[in-house]
Amino acid sequence: MAAIPTAQIGDEELVASAQKGDRRAFEELVERHKQKAYRIAFDFARDREEAKDLSQEAFLKAFTHISRFDGRSGFYTWFYRILVNVCLDYRRRAKRAPAEEYNETVEHQVEPSHVPANPVAPDQHAIAGQLSRKIGAALDTLPAKQRMAFILKNHQGLSIREIAETMETAEGTVKVHLHRAVTALRQSLAEFA
Amino acid sequence: MVARDKPALNACRNLEEDLVLYYYGELSEGALSNCEAHLKNCEACRASLAEMRSLLPMTAAHDEPPPTFWNDYSREMRQKLDLAADRKPWWQSIAGLFAPIPMPALATGALLLLALALTFGKGFWQPSSPAPVDDTLLEVLPMAERLEFFSDMEILDNLDLLETLGGQGRGTA
Numbered sequence: 001m002a003a004i005p006t007a008q009i010g011d012e013e014l015v016a017s018a019q020k021g022d023r024r025a026f027e028e029l030v031e032r033h034k035q036k037a038y039r040i041a042f043d044f045a046r047d048r049e050e051a052k053d054l055s056q057e058a059f060l061k062a063f064t065h066i067s068r069f070d071g072r073s074g075f076y077t078w079f080y081r082i083l084v085n086v087c088l089d090y091r092r093r094a095k096r097a098p099a100e101e102y103n104e105t106v107e108h109q110v111e112p113s114h115v116p117a118n119p120v121a122p123d124q125h126a127i128a129g130q131l132s133r134k135i136g137a138a139l140d141t142l143p144a145k146q147r148m149a150f151i152l153k154n155h156q157g158l159s160i161r162e163i164a165e166t167m168e169t170a171e172g173t174v175k176v177h178l179h180r181a182v183t184a185l186r187q188s189l190a191e192f193a
Numbered sequence: 194m195v196a197r198d199k200p201a202l203n204a205c206r207n208l209e210e211d212l213v214l215y216y217y218g219e220l221s222e223g224a225l226s227n228c229e230a231h232l233k234n235c236e237a238c239r240a241s242l243a244e245m246r247s248l249l250p251m252t253a254a255h256d257e258p259p260p261t262f263w264n265d266y267s268r269e270m271r272q273k274l275d276l277a278a279d280r281k282p283w284w285q286s287i288a289g290l291f292a293p294i295p296m297p298a299l300a301t302g303a304l305l306l307l308a309l310a311l312t313f314g315k316g317f318w319q320p321s322s323p324a325p326v327d328d329t330l331l332e333v334l335p336m337a338e339r340l341e342f343f344s345d346m347e348i349l350d351n352l353d354l355l356e357t358l359g360g361q362g363r364g365t366a
Contacts, residue, residue: 023274030270042256052266060273135252153217155253160219179210189248
């Protein structure tokens with residue numbers, strides 16, 4: 001009987017195999033979720049290398065603690081939780097870094113990887129760059145949990161319930177985080193609205 | 194993108210949070226109909242909503258790394274998983290220090306027991322020392338001996354007297 005290709009196996013089955021020591025099963029989980037994990041980490045860190053390190057760190061923690069996954073939530077919710085905590089820890093460490101380093105990192109690391117259909121005029125490109133830096137700075141001023149709730153809702157499209165489960169908090173708390181984050185961003189970025 | 198000239202209209206305070214949830218489609222049915230009814234009649238709240246629709250999508254960072262990035266990502270991830278799989282848990286590392294080596298371990302254990310027994314069991318093996326002599330007794334003994342001496346001396350004095358008396362008695366008979 002031919003082996004079922006891993007691509008056709010569900011996450012829960014892959015996790016069960018990984019819990020029994022099947023490395024390839026966990027590597028398949030990484031392949032399935034790496035882009036999503038990277039995007040969340042990038043939204044948080046706004047630096048390509050940091051985002052790669054953060055998402056890989058989250059995968060490593062998931063691998064090390066895979067035996068603790070009990071299946072009560074989906075694998076990705078459980079993994080999201082690990083990723084969120086890794087990003088929040090990063091934020092606590094990065095708080096000590098001066099703001100100038102952050103802006104410089106964003107400017108040098110965020111490069112468009114595709115050529116747009118209608119090339120942007122140089123002045124508009126400069127404005128877009130300025131906006132990107134301004135957005136980055138505005139997001140950076142948000143407290144870590146507000147920022148995370150905002151990223152998970154605004155950028156990743158998770159529901160309030162899913163965010164509450166991921167951040168291990170009440171739905172009401174998530175709504176408050178979201179409201180405060182949006183209010184703060186609107187004040188910071190009002191000139192670009 | 195042009196900087197806005199006129200100041201933003203603030204949404205009604207009591208509806209600010211609901212407007213955010215309305216924007217994200219997270220309002221319950223009852224709250225949704227209330228909010229929509231309010232928006233029909235409130236320019237400030239409509240303006241706030243329009244601002245959110247214009248601004249919030251811009252905040253998403255659009256980073257699309259090239260395929261080579263993802264190949265490197267997967268390769269690095271496999272290397273990190275290899276290292277993690279080889280690494281033992283801390284308790285296993287400590288337990289490894291006590292890996293069983295029969296004879297030397299037994300000898301070491303026996304020596305350790307002997308050392309402990311000698312250190313803490315010292316009092317059991319030494320003969321019991323004589324009870325310390327009371328210092329007071331030591332001081333008193335010589336005095337007692339002297340008293341005996343003096344009482345002997347008294348008797349001797351009396352002996353002389355007795356002899357004298359005895360001599361006198363023999364003379365008169």
